[in-house]
Amino acid sequence: MADGFGPTMPAGSRGGTTAAVRGTGRFERPEPVRVLVVDDHELFRRGLEIVLQTEEDIEVVGEAGDGAEAVEKAADLLPDIVLMDVRMPRRGGIEACTAIKEVAPSAKIVMLTISDEEADLYDAIKAGATGYLLKEISTDEVCAAIRAVADGQSQISPSMAAKLLTEFKSMIQRTDESKLVPAPRLTDRELEVLKLVATGMNNRDIAKELFISENTVKNHVRNILEKLQLHSRMEAVVYAMREKILEIR
Known part of the structure; x- marks a missing residue:
């Protein structure tokens, strides 16, 4: 074709x-x-x-x-x-x-x-x-x-990733803070990884950006999902933006 x-x-x-x-x-x-x-x-x-x-x-x-x-x-x-x-x-x-x-x-x-x-x-x-x-x-x-x-x-x-982040930001502004519940605490490194995941980076690119191995990135992502009790990277980003665990300007 x-x-x-x-x-x-x-x-x-x-x-x-x-x-x-x-x-x-x-x-x-x-x-x-x-x-x-x-x-x-x-x-x-x-x-x-x-x-x-x-x-x-x-x-x-x-x-x-x-x-x-x-x-x-x-x-x-x-x-x-x-x-x-x-x-x-x-x-x-x-x-x-x-x-x-x-x-x-x-x-x-x-x-x-x-x-x-x-x-x-x-x-x-x-x-x-x-x-x-x-x-x-x-x-x-x-x-x-x-x-x-x-x-x-x-x-x-990539063009849709930018729109997704815009939607995340709008979602935060619409969120009623009184309904938020305490979120599991992520380490500083896990937050770094999550922020890069939110920009659309894959594991290989995140590893290069943070000067760590790709396996280490995978372990961080797995730990993030376990802590947040979620099943996918996208769900983790949506959750983190909603709960104000991270901000993307």
């Missing part, structure tokens, strides 16, 4: 059970990442499927044309990643995101859309999406994002 995407998203770092293949830039996995492709445009779905199937470590296990079908397929196939559009007939991607998390809790959902609306971005994250990518990105970047999300990273197009 000719790229219906254009450049921009930084690729996430990889870790966990993956291992770099010397000189190839690829990562070996025990099993390929199983992907469900959801989009109401059949030509786009089929083109994306063709591209993804050329990747040895990615397997397209199914496709759906709307959110309602996506929920059914997710329950049946239990994919690792659901790559889904936001606006679709019958049932939109954001509504489907919430339902998919119920029937396939282990599935990670990445929105791949033309919508650059702040409301869609924020609602997608609240509904449980782990990534939000614009369709202008390249096919190589889509593949990199799938691998990164499968390895525990959150992925978001």
